[in-house]
Amino acid sequence: MAALGEGPAAGAGFFPPLSAEDEEQLPAEIESLCMACYRRGVTRLLLTRIPFFREVIVGSFACSSCGWTNSEIQSAGRIQDRGVRYALAVKSRQDMNRGVVKTDSATARVPELDFEIPAFSQKGALTTLEGILDRAIAGLEQDQPDRRKTDTEVAGKIDRFISKLKGLKDVESAFTFILDDPSGNSFVENPYAPQKDDALEVTHYRRTAQQAALLGLEAEGSxxxxxxxxxxxxxxxxxxxxxxxxxxxxxxxxxxxxxxxxxxxxxxxxxxxxxxxxxxxxxxxGGAIEPLGTKITLHVTGPADMTRDILKSETCKVQIPELEFELGMGALGGKFTTLEGLLKDIQGLVEKNPFTLGDGSCPDKAEKLCAFGRKLQQIVEGQMKVHLVLDDPAGNSYLQNVYAPEDDPELHMERYERLFEQNEELGLNDMRTEGYEADSSSHR
The missing domain is CATH 2.20.25.420 (ZPR1, zinc finger domain)
Incomplete structure (x- = not known):
């Protein structure tokens, strides 16, 4: 039997794309020991690749003797270059149906209840926000019968806290759900894609030394x-x-x-x-972060603009105001391409959203994505005039001036002072590059 990853096509065979229409994509079944009754059960493993996300291993166990079941999801890809933090303002019952990918290393919090699910305390899961709360409630209720016999006071406090968690499921009042994953492999659905979700804030950050050690990563070189x-x-x-x-x-x-x-x-x-x-x-x-951020605005007037060279850094946001579209920092990574290539990449990105595909997709969402794709194609063909905005707080993005060295009448560049939050996201607030020599002299 060949080893996993052996041969040039091993990865493609072990991680086929996730598809609701693919009847041949069946999980592998392995006979396993049930840890509840110590009889034989069945473990099912599905190695798949979620479009717009990454490779995952979905596992489930079922015991026909005692009825015990268990499921988990693990990332089969690499740890991302940056960690990710999702902050969702939950205001309605519909927000409880948002899809959530929570890995082992992710920490889930609800600040209003001072409630936290620590990293590595639960197995990874592909679920919804309601499923995250149900899992937490089930964990707290597990030992309640024994607690009521041995310590009624503690059991009563836990019962009251469980009632508060159940109140969150009914969204009796607005609250904030935070998912923080230093590995960068967790995800919270944006049901309004490709438009920006005002209730969901996504932040990419650099891992600390403690977080890197927790993930088993080596320290960076000097x-x-x-x-x-x-x-x-x-x-x-x-x-x-x-x-x-x-x-x-x-x-x-x-x-x-x-x-x-x-x-x-x-x-x-x-x-x-x-x-x-x-x-x-x-x-x-290849250089340092610029002292000022850069905001480049191009008035796209025809197909000739599609050949302009674009350098989009990984810290750059892309906006198309006429379509109410915004592509956040980190999405698509850094790219050196043309304007047409960037629009094609955006079109492919939004069309492969896993939460709008398959049996669980909503027809309205799929239609919105199709309409957005048609508008992008109209821009490429010169049938729609829009403004393309590249907002890079690091100042490392570039859009070609075809009239150089003269000014481009359709291109406007603005340099601005970064906000404290932008410097925090770039890791500049705690960075010190001056005064070391004076400090060394004072300690002699």
Whole structure:
């Protein structure tokens, strides 16, 4: 029997795309020991790839003797470059039906009740917000009969707290649900996609040393080693092995430092998978964060604008006001492409939303996505005039001026002072780069 990941097409075979119409995508069944009655039960494992998300392993156990069941979900992909934090303002009963992907390393909190589900205290789950609360209630109720016999006071306090959790399910009053995952592999559904959800705030952040250690990640190298490595890359293309982000098969990635005319130095990384044919490129800034943020606004007037070069950094937000569309920081990563390529990537991103596919999808949501895709196609074909806004607080994004060195009448660039929240998201508030020499002298 071949080992997992062996051969060029192993990843594609083990992680087929998730599809409601694929009847051949059946889970593997393994006979297992039931930990409740110690008899034989059945474990079912489904290795699949959720579109717009990543590879996951869905597992469930059922015992026909005692009726005990259990289920969990595990991420089969890599740990993301940044952690993610979702803050959802729950105001109606409909919010309880939002899809939630909660990994083992995620922490769930409700500040109004001072309630927290710590990381690694529960198995990962693909569920809803109501399912998260049901799981917490079931865990608290599990030992209540024994507590009522041994400690009635503690049992009474837990009963009152369970009643408050059940009140959250009925949304008797508005509350905040926070899902914080340093691995970056958790997710909370936006039912209004592709429009922005005002009730949902998504923040990507850099992990602390404690969070990295909790995830089993090695400490980063010194700044001097990083500077030496960057210097060596200036005159050569670096090739290293990795896994394909689509099929998880072994693939190769090329990395090169490139100087963009009239802009700055960037790092371009390109991945090519011989197994499934997937190709992708990602761009990261090779310089420092700029002192001022940059907001670039382009009035798209025709098909000729589709050939403009665009450098979208991973800290850049993309907005199309006429469509009430906003693409947050971190989405699509860094890209060096054309305006047409960026619009095609956005179109593919919103069409593959897993919560609008399959039997559980809502026809209204699917129709909204189709209508949004048609409007994007009209922009590409020059049938609709819109404004494209690139808002990058790090100042590392770029949009080509086709009239250079003259001013572009359809292109407007604005530099602005970053807000405290933007500096916090970029990790600049706690960064200190001056005064070390004075501190060293005072300690001598």
């Amino acid at each position: 700044e001097e080693d990083s500077a030496d490595s960057a210097e060596d890359l200036r005159n050569e293309v670096l090739h290293f092995s990795t896994n394909c982000p689509e099929c998880n098969a072994p693939a190769g990635t090329n990395m090169k430092l490139v100087q963009i005319p009239h802009f700055k130095e960037v790092i371009i990384m390109a991945t090519n998978c011989d197994s499934c044919g997937h190709r992708t490129n990602e761009v990261k800034s």
